[in-house]
Amino acid sequence: MSITVTLFGQMITFGILVLFIWKYLWGPMTTMMEDRTKRIADGLAASERGKQDLEIAQQRAAQRLREAKQDAADIVNAANKRASEIIEESKEQGRQEGKRQLDAAVAEIEQEINRAKGDLRRHFINLTLDTAKKVLGREIDASAHNDIMNEMIKKL
Amino acid sequence: MNEAHETVAGHGPVEYIQHHLHNLSIGEGFWTFHIDTFFFAFGIAILIGFVAKKIGDNLNPDNPTGMQNLLEIILEFVGQQVKDAFNGYNPLIGPLALTIFVWVFLMNAMDLLPVDLLPWVATEMGIPYLKVVPTANLDTPLSLAASVFMLIVIFNIKAKGGIGFVNMFLFHPFPADNPVVKIILIPFNIMMTTIEELSKPISMGLRLFGNMFAGELIFILIALLPWWVQFIPGGLWAIFHILIITLQAFIFMLLTVVYLGMANQALEADH
Numbered sequence: 204m205s206i207t208v209t210l211f212g213q214m215i216t217f218g219i220l221v222l223f224i225w226k227y228l229w230g231p232m233t234t235m236m237e238d239r240t241k242r243i244a245d246g247l248a249a250s251e252r253g254k255q256d257l258e259i260a261q262q263r264a265a266q267r268l269r270e271a272k273q274d275a276a277d278i279v280n281a282a283n284k285r286a287s288e289i290i291e292e293s294k295e296q297g298r299q300e301g302k303r304q305l306d307a308a309v310a311e312i313e314q315e316i317n318r319a320k321g322d323l324r325r326h327f328i329n330l331t332l333d334t335a336k337k338v339l340g341r342e343i344d345a346s347a348h349n350d351i352m353n354e355m356i357k358k359l
Numbered sequence: 360m361n362e363a364h365e366t367v368a369g370h371g372p373v374e375y376i377q378h379h380l381h382n383l384s385i386g387e388g389f390w391t392f393h394i395d396t397f398f399f400a401f402g403i404a405i406l407i408g409f410v411a412k413k414i415g416d417n418l419n420p421d422n423p424t425g426m427q428n429l430l431e432i433i434l435e436f437v438g439q440q441v442k443d444a445f446n447g448y449n450p451l452i453g454p455l456a457l458t459i460f461v462w463v464f465l466m467n468a469m470d471l472l473p474v475d476l477l478p479w480v481a482t483e484m485g486i487p488y489l490k491v492v493p494t495a496n497l498d499t500p501l502s503l504a505a506s507v508f509m510l511i512v513i514f515n516i517k518a519k520g521g522i523g524f525v526n527m528f529l530f531h532p533f534p535a536d537n538p539v540v541k542i543i544l545i546p547f548n549i550m551m552t553t554i555e556e557l558s559k560p561i562s563m564g565l566r567l568f569g570n571m572f573a574g575e576l577i578f579i580l581i582a583l584l585p586w587w588v589q590f591i592p593g594g595l596w597a598i599f600h601i602l603i604i605t606l607q608a609f610i611f612m613l614l615t616v617v618y619l620g621m622a623n624q625a626l627e628a629d630h
Contacts, residue, residue: 207391212399213502220404225454228411232434239420299599
C-alpha cells in the first residue's frame with residue numbers, strides 16, 4: 204500500500220467536483236433557500252399585519268355601527284319631537300281658526316239680528332203710524348204727539 | 360453476503376483476502392494507477408454531479424420533492440457546520456464541505472455492498488481484480504487531504520500574508536520577547552509548526568483510510584465464515600458500519616472546515 208499517481212487523479216476529480224457542486228448545486232440552492240426564507244418571513248409579517256389591520260377595521264366598523272345607531276336614534280327622536288310639535292301647531296291653528304270663524308259667524312249673526320231688528324222696527328213703526336193715521340185720521344197731530352211716538356219707538 | 364469467494368479465489372483464506380485487497384492497476388511503483396479506485400471514485404463523482412445539476416436546474420422553492428428535500432437537509436446541515444466552525448466568510452467553504460461530505464459518504468457506502476458482489480461481476484467480465492471502496496485505498500483519502508492541505512496553505516497566505524505565513528513557522532508555537540531567545544527558538548518552531556501543519560492532512564487522510572480499510576477487512580473476514588452464519592456478524596457489522604461511514608464522512612468534512620477556519624484567521628500578535 205503506497206502512494207501512487209492515482210492520488211493526483213483523485214485530486215483533480217475532487218477539484219472539478221467541488222467546482223461543479225459549487226456552480227450547479229450550492230449556489231442555486233442556497234440562493235433559493237434564502238429567497239424562500241425571506242419570502243416566508245415576509246409572508247408571516249404580512250399576515251401579522253393583515254391580522255392587525257383586520258382588528259383595526261373591525262374596531263372601526265363597530266365604532267361606525269355604534270355611531271350610526273346613535274345617529275339613527277337621534278334622528279328618530281328629533282322626528283318624533285318634530286311630529287308632535289307639528290301636531291300641536293296644527294291643533295293650535297285649528298283651534299284658532301275655528302275660534303276665528305266662530306267669532307266671525309257670531310258677529311255676522313249679531314249684525315243680521317241688529318239689521319233685522321232695525322228693519323222690523325222701521326216696518327212696525329211705519330205700520331203703526333199708518334194704522335194710527337187711518338184710525339185717528341186728522342184728529343192726531345203728528346207734531347203734538349211726537350214725544351209719545353218716540354217713547355213707543357224706544358219701547359219697541 | 361454471498362459465497363462467491365469460493366468461485367473467485369477458491370484457494371484458501373489468505374489468498375482470498377489478498378485477492379480482495381488487490382487493486383486493479385496498471386503501471387509500476389509510483390506510477391501505478393489504480394483503475395478500480397479511480398473508476399468508482401470518478402463514477403460516484405459523475406453521479407453526484409449529474410444529480411446536482413438535475414436538482415440545481417429544477418429547483419422548486421414552493422413544492423420541494425424527493426431528492427431536493429434530501430439535498431436541502433444535507434446542505435442546511437453542512438451549512439450550519441460551516442457557520443459554526445468557520446469564522447468569516449469564504450464562498451468556497453460551503454460547496455467544498457458539501458462535496459467532501461457527500462462524496463466521501465457515497466464512496467464509503469460502497470463498503471455496504473456485498474463484499475463479493477462487484478468483484479464477482481468483474482470476474483465474470485474478465486477483470487481479475489477489483490477493490491470497490493475508493494476510500495479504503497490510501498490514495499483517495501490522501502488526495503482529499505492533500506487538496507485540503509493546499510487550501511490550508513492558500514488560506515494561510517491569504518489571511519496572514521506571505522510574511523505572516525513565514526512568521527507563523529518561525530515564531531510559533533514558542534514565541535519569545537528576547538531577540539536572542541527568539542532566534543534560538545526558530546529551529547524548534549519551524550520543526551513544530553511543520554509537524555503540526557503536516558499532521559493535519561495526514562491524520563485526516565489516515566483516519567478515513569484506516570476506518571474504511573478496517574471495515575472492509577472485517578467484511579472480508581465475515582465472508583470467510585460458513586454461509587449460513589454470515590448474516591449474523593455481517594448484518595450487525597453492516598448496521599454498525601452505516602454509523603462509521605457517516606461519521607467518517609462527517610469528521611472529514613468538519614475537520615476540513617475547522618482547519619480552513621484556523622488557517623483563515625489572521626496571525627495573532629505574539630504573546
